Amino acid sequence: MTATQDRADQTGAGESAVTETRTINLIQAVTEAIAEEMERDSRVVLFGEDVGARGGVFMATAGLQAQFGKNRVFDTPLSEASIVGAAVGMAVRGLRPIAEIQFADYMGPGFDQIISQAAKIRYRSAGQFTAPMVIRTPSGGGVKGGHHHSQSPESYYTHTPGLKVVMPSTPYDAKGLLKAALRGEDPVIYFEPKRLYRAAKGEVPNHDYVVKLGEAAVRREGTDLSLIGYGGVMPDLERAADALAAEGVSVEVIDLRSLVPWDRDRVLTSVHKTGRAVLVSEAPRISNFMGEVAYVIQEQAFDVLTAPVGQVAGFDTPYPYVQDKVYLPGPNRIVAACVKALTY
Amino acid sequence: MIQPFTPEPIRYVAEDGTPVQPLPARFTPELLRELHALMIQAREFDRKLITLLRQGRTTFYAQSSGMEATQVGLARSIRVGHDWVWPYYRDHTLGLAMGVPMYELISQCLGTNSDTCRGRQMPHHFAAQAQNFVSISSSIASQVPPAAGNAMAQKYLGVDEITVCTFGDGATSEGDWHSGLNMAGAAQAPALFVCENNQWAISTSIREQTASETIHIKAKAYGMPGYYVDGNDIVAVMEVLTQVAEQIRGGGGPALVECLTYRVGSHSNADADAEKHYRTREEVEEWLGRDPITRVEKLLEHLGHPISAEERAELIARTHREVDEQVLRAEATGQPDWRIVFEDVYADLPDHLRQQEAFLRAEQTGGQA
Numbered sequence: 001m002t003a004t005q006d007r008a009d010q011t012g013a014g015e016s017a018v019t020e021t022r023t024i025n026l027i028q029a030v031t032e033a034i035a036e037e038m039e040r041d042s043r044v045v046l047f048g049e050d051v052g053a054r055g056g057v058f059m060a061t062a063g064l065q066a067q068f069g070k071n072r073v074f075d076t077p078l079s080e081a082s083i084v085g086a087a088v089g090m091a092v093r094g095l096r097p098i099a100e101i102q103f104a105d106y107m108g109p110g111f112d113q114i115i116s117q118a119a120k121i122r123y124r125s126a127g128q129f130t131a132p133m134v135i136r137t138p139s140g141g142g143v144k145g146g147h148h149h150s151q152s153p154e155s156y157y158t159h160t161p162g163l164k165v166v167m168p169s170t171p172y173d174a175k176g177l178l179k180a181a182l183r184g185e186d187p188v189i190y191f192e193p194k195r196l197y198r199a200a201k202g203e204v205p206n207h208d209y210v211v212k213l214g215e216a217a218v219r220r221e222g223t224d225l226s227l228i229g230y231g232g233v234m235p236d237l238e239r240a241a242d243a244l245a246a247e248g249v250s251v252e253v254i255d256l257r258s259l260v261p262w263d264r265d266r267v268l269t270s271v272h273k274t275g276r277a278v279l280v281s282e283a284p285r286i287s288n289f290m291g292e293v294a295y296v297i298q299e300q301a302f303d304v305l306t307a308p309v310g311q312v313a314g315f316d317t318p319y320p321y322v323q324d325k326v327y328l329p330g331p332n333r334i335v336a337a338c339v340k341a342l343t344y
Numbered sequence: 345m346i347q348p349f350t351p352e353p354i355r356y357v358a359e360d361g362t363p364v365q366p367l368p369a370r371f372t373p374e375l376l377r378e379l380h381a382l383m384i385q386a387r388e389f390d391r392k393l394i395t396l397l398r399q400g401r402t403t404f405y406a407q408s409s410g411m412e413a414t415q416v417g418l419a420r421s422i423r424v425g426h427d428w429v430w431p432y433y434r435d436h437t438l439g440l441a442m443g444v445p446m447y448e449l450i451s452q453c454l455g456t457n458s459d460t461c462r463g464r465q466m467p468h469h470f471a472a473q474a475q476n477f478v479s480i481s482s483s484i485a486s487q488v489p490p491a492a493g494n495a496m497a498q499k500y501l502g503v504d505e506i507t508v509c510t511f512g513d514g515a516t517s518e519g520d521w522h523s524g525l526n527m528a529g530a531a532q533a534p535a536l537f538v539c540e541n542n543q544w545a546i547s548t549s550i551r552e553q554t555a556s557e558t559i560h561i562k563a564k565a566y567g568m569p570g571y572y573v574d575g576n577d578i579v580a581v582m583e584v585l586t587q588v589a590e591q592i593r594g595g596g597g598p599a600l601v602e603c604l605t606y607r608v609g610s611h612s613n614a615d616a617d618a619e620k621h622y623r624t625r626e627e628v629e630e631w632l633g634r635d636p637i638t639r640v641e642k643l644l645e646h647l648g649h650p651i652s653a654e655e656r657a658e659l660i661a662r663t664h665r666e667v668d669e670q671v672l673r674a675e676a677t678g679q680p681d682w683r684i685v686f687e688d689v690y691a692d693l694p695d696h697l698r699q700q701e702a703f704l705r706a707e708q709t710g711g712q713a
């Protein structure tokens with residue numbers, strides 16, 4: 001599948017495959033998605049620490065308060081429990097809140113509100129009350145931030161039924177997934193890989209589009225091995241695939257984009273084709289979400305596997321400040337895991 | 345005895361350096377000069393570290409310029425190395441004034457081999473065992489419940505110590521803050537909570553932070569006295585904190601002290617353009633006029649013991665020399681190697697980490713496991 005076809009697929013049947021596009025970076029994609037959704041739907045409100053006049057610590061919300069006013073874009077007291085809890089209350093009462101948590105590392109104080117309220121209100125009230133809302137937060141390492149500004153806590157949230165969990169790696173997906181999340185009926189944890197904020201540049205169409213949650217993207221097709229990741233590591237997967245291509249190995253690169261729900265079909269189809277899979281994420285290995293992907297592959301594709309499913313993850317240590325490069329699974333480590341699978 | 349819940353911040357010295365009430369006898373010109381020197385040292389430390397940041401030799405720095413009286417005053421109100429301190433990330437001036445060696449602070453900021461914390465945390469997150477200065481966590485207000493527990497342990501052990509816990513105004517919005525104060529109040533633990541109210545939490549002003557008129561009145565809800573102090577008046581800070589600390593030491597239960605001060609610089613290097621985005625030059629100028637260092641200089645002048653221009657310049661030059669020397673000394677120790685990733689995760693290395701360590705060793709040494 002080519003990139004253009006892939007995009008055409010994502011925009012859905014009936015959309016033209018050839019559209020006018022612009023090149024933007026990932027953080028601009030986030031800002032645009034919020035602005036366009038606020039324009040489209042007056043129920044959308046945005047709040048968090050420093051999102052207003054300051055425009056967020058990464059400037060993801062720059063200009064939005066000026067554009068939409070303090071009623072719709074506002075700073076909150078420094079309390080993640082209040083931010084998440086208030087978002088739940090607003091959502092129950094009919095708004096579409098976007099709550100920004102300044103760093104994924106600081107979702108801790110809001111954790112109870114996420115797992116006890118946001119995730120469960122639909123189930124426990126049998127749908128009488130629901131909390132459609134989006135919690136946006138920068139996550140992941142590679143910015144010399146030490147453990148409180150570099151963690152990848154997505155697995156805590158994938159482990160909580162009732163939450164949807166997404167992590168884009170391209171501007172196209174960042175915009176489309178955020179719009180889809182805001183138009184959906186469930187609470188969504190939307191992780192933004194902060195090291196790609198400005199590093200990831202790409203085309204987005206000028207027209208309105210969404211990227212449906214739960215569909216993986218095939219970044220390149222291949223026949224020898226399926227290399228599967230999401231978020232901040234995706235450029236490293238591409239680099240690893242380039243290096244292997246130079247050695248004559250054909251790697252299929254898949255970006256999960258959504259973790260809950262995740263695209264089992266896409267992954268299994270690929271593994272049936274290649275017979276080998278290497279899974280990459282930068283979160284610590286134990287209870288890493290990729291463990292679930294590996295389980296499903298061995299359960300559903302055991303017969304076609306020609307090597308054990310490989311996994312490249314962060315170490316089971318807190319994220320260090322110095323030696324942070326050593327912590328992250330770079331292209332070399334990914335290539336090594338692929339070679340191990342290829343030579344099994 | 346100092347009164348809690350005063351409508352106005354307690355102060356001893358006006359902005360022009362004249363005492364507004366009699367100075368307690370211990371505030372001799374000698375002591376005032378000593379405090380002044382500590383504040384100058386802290387301010388110049390800020391300046392030099394910001395230079396290091398611009399040179400790319402460190403990656404983060406949170407200034408405390410403007411807040412020196414609060415932090416130096418606190419350091420000089422407690423029994424260093426005896427009492428325990430749960431600080432927050434803006435407290436390097438507190439650390440310096442408590443006698444944490446500058447070399448250690450700089451080593452931590454540079455993440456060198458001489459960092460006693462082994463380069464695990466981002467810059468400006470110290471820990472100093474000799475001073476009972478407990479490791480700083482970035483996560484706002486997360487130190488407050490543990491500080492309550494530290495104080496409960498002191499009560500249980502029957503020791504003559506108190507626990508000091510510091511935080512900014514923003515921290516008082518977090519649930520942890522309320523839980524910690526409530527716990528300490530219920531347990532009547534010997535905890536001294538000190539709010540360094542510099543009026544801004546990044547770009548959020550205290551007025552947007554809380555509808556409460558002041559922070560110290562929140563103490564009432566937790567069954568403890570709350571004190572309101574001019575945090576730029578080092579005499580007031582030291583006098584109030586010393587008396588409150590003694591009261592706590594004597595079994596009086598916990599207390600909250602709000603020091604009203606101002607963060608003159610930006611929140612951190614990530615926020616170097618504060619005035620463009622969220623506050624006015626006029627506001628900053630107004631607070632520059634209440635500068636804690638100038639106030640002591642004016643007080644000494646008023647008392648007939650002025651600090652000469654040469655003396656001041658010498659103090660500044662000495663700090664600059666010292667920082668330069670310690671930076672070179674720290675940098676010469678190099679960076680901790682890959683092993684720091686695995687040490688101190690647990691008391692001993694479990695099997696899965698042993699395997700991961702072997703993997704990394706092989707990778708780092710080119711296959712020689």
Ligand SMILES: Cc1ncc(C[n+]2csc(CCOP(=O)(O)OP(=O)(O)O)c2C)c(N)n1
Pocket residue numbers: 049078080102103106109434482483484511512513514515516542543544545546607611
């Ligand atoms: C739980 C948590 N949420 C958000 C942050 C990001 N953050 C770092 S400093 C800061 C403002 C803190 O303000 P305040 O407590 O008043 O202390 P000050 O920096 O003004 O001294 C914020 C929001 C954090 N470190 N921890």
